[in-house]
Amino acid sequence: MSSDQQARNIVIIGGGIIGSTAAYFLSHHASFNRERDSITLLEATKIAGGASGKAGGLLALWAYPNCIVPLSYRLHKELADKHGGAERWGYRAVHCGQIDAKGKASTNSNGSSKANGDSVSLQKRTEKAKGLLRAAGVPKDLDWVDADSLVGYDEMGTPSTTAQVHPYQFTTSMASLAEEAGANLVYGSCTNIQISDDTVTGVRYKSKDSGEEKEIEADTVVITAGPWTRTIYPSAPISALRAHSVTIKPSRPVSAYALFTSIEMPGKKGRRGQTVTPEIYARPNQEVYACGEGDQLIPLPNSSDLVKVDESRCQDIVDQVNSISEELRDGEVTARQACYLPNVTSGGGPLIGETGVKGLLMGAGHTCWGIQNGPGTGKCLSELVWDGKITSANLKSLDPRRYM
Numbered sequence: 010m011s012s013d014q015q016a017r018n019i020v021i022i023g024g025g026i027i028g029s030t031a032a033y034f035l036s037h038h039a040s041f042n043r044e045r046d047s048i049t050l051l052e053a054t055k056i057a058g059g060a061s062g063k064a065g066g067l068l069a070l071w072a073y074p075n076c077i078v079p080l081s082y083r084l085h086k087e088l089a090d091k092h093g094g095a096e097r098w099g100y101r102a103v104h105c106g107q108i109d110a111k112g113k114a115s116t117n118s119n120g121s122s123k124a125n126g127d128s129v130s131l132q133k134r135t136e137k138a139k140g141l142l143r144a145a146g147v148p149k150d151l152d153w154v155d156a157d158s159l160v161g162y163d164e165m166g167t168p169s170t171t172a173q174v175h176p177y178q179f180t181t182s183m184a185s186l187a188e189e190a191g192a193n194l195v196y197g198s199c200t201n202i203q204i205s206d207d208t209v210t211g212v213r214y215k216s217k218d219s220g221e222e223k224e225i226e227a228d229t230v231v232i233t234a235g236p237w238t239r240t241i242y243p244s245a246p247i248s249a250l251r252a253h254s255v256t257i258k259p260s261r262p263v264s265a266y267a268l269f270t271s272i273e274m275p276g277k278k279g280r281r282g283q284t285v286t287p288e289i290y291a292r293p294n295q296e297v298y299a300c301g302e303g304d305q306l307i308p309l310p311n312s313s314d315l316v317k318v319d320e321s322r323c324q325d326i327v328d329q330v331n332s333i334s335e336e337l338r339d340g341e342v343t344a345r346q347a348c349y350l351p352n353v354t355s356g357g358g359p360l361i362g363e364t365g366v367k368g369l370l371m372g373a374g375h376t377c378w379g380i381q382n383g384p385g386t387g388k389c390l391s392e393l394v395w396d397g398k399i400t401s402a403n404l405k406s407l408d409p410r411r412y413m
């Protein structure tokens with residue numbers, strides 16, 4: 010660390026997983042000197058209040074884009090080893106598969122997720138049921154999907170290529186570890202990025218506590234505002250898609266599987282029902298997460314605390330997963346929630362790097378793999394800030410200047 014280096018003032022806008030991992034890697038870089046430099050993580054509402062706290066948390070070596078996936082997958086493991094991630098944020102390796110199933114009607118008339126008095130235990134652990142599971146190619150320990158619902162199983166990932174974190178716990182831990190290393194956490198909504206002579210000079214923001222307009226001088230500003238990126242940088246090709254999810258406490262502990270599904274729901278009067286595709290992830294500590302498809306019904310609100318949850322969409326997810334699992338049917342729904350995915354309207358995403366304005370960087374548009382690709386993004390942005398170039402991966406194809 011050279012002591013004659015000029016002081017750096019860095020502001021990160023947005024405390025989702027991308028901003029929080031950027032704050033972590035910026036504050037853990039060898040060039041950061043907390044006596045001389047400042048790193049501010051500016052968050053409008055709540056750390057991990059958006060998609061980063063409500064995502065599934067699947068990590069996979071087979072995710073995309075492959076210029077960043079291997080780096081980020083490895084960093085997840087290293088961070089978990091270094092900071093006790095298994096206990097702190099539920100990091101663990103998992104199996105992953107695609108199941109085809111025929112669902113059964115499972116909710117009672119008042120929409121409760123509990124099995125009604127007519128439901129009969131499938132006694133999946135009988136020899137007959139085990140035989141059905143084996144015939145469908147289902148691994149032995151995946152015993153929490155009803156044997157008589159399953160039509161087929163295809164392996165998508167093994168514990169050496171697939172893992173998971175609890176995204177809320179991971180993101181908030183990254184922000185806390187950054188704070189411990191000297192970063193400042195400020196609650197306020199960025200209203201303007203100040204630019205002079207094509208060079209960034211600071212940000213203006215409205216304080217969450219006082220409502221006052223304030224200013225932070227900065228030589229470096231990193232935009233990590235997820236689906237809100239356009240509200241502070243209008244030319245960014247980023248859109249927002251709402252998605253609902255639920256968490257369920259199953260009636261007994263379930264094995265570590267992340268399941269992509271195709272479920273034919275029961276139709277009326279013996280007709281074929283709709284085919285639905287919820288994703289179902291078993292988590293440690295007796296929690297199962299499930300999410301459904303996105304919708305464009307309500308545009309992105311101004312902040313994460315104003316996101317509207319459509320209870321009927323959550324109930325659809327509950328009904329769908331209940332239709333194929335006794336353990337979920339007999340379980341307890343513990344959260345019904347919604348958030349907005351940051352999609353890209355140009356390129357495949359994400360956009361990581363410089364914007365064309367000196368000192369203004371971006372890490373946004375991570376679509377459905379932002380939890381997987383968060384640490385890699387944070388690490389590469391920290392290299393760009395402190396070393397002037399990205400060395401851990403070749404991210405030329407994700408350079409924001411190609412798309413804006």
Ligand SMILES: Cc1cc2nc3c(=O)[nH]c(=O)nc-3n(C[C@H](O)[C@H](O)[C@H](O)COP(=O)(O)OP(=O)(O)OC[C@H]3O[C@@H](n4cnc5c(N)ncnc54)[C@H](O)[C@@H]3O)c2cc1C
Pocket residue numbers: 022023024025026027028051052053054055056057058059060061062063064065066067068197198199200233234235236237238240241251252253254300301312313348349350351372373374375376377378379380381382
């Ligand atoms: C249902 C669902 C399931 C998912 N499952 C997975 C999965 O299993 N694995 C995976 O890898 N990815 C998954 N994802 C994708 C992942 O959640 C996102 O890619 C990721 O969370 C995006 O992180 P972000 O930090 O860019 O955005 P966000 O989490 O949206 O964070 C942006 C932050 O910026 C703040 N902000 C906005 N405007 C301002 C402003 N003006 N000033 C200050 N702060 C501001 C917001 O308050 C927010 O906290 C899933 C997404 C959804 C919707």
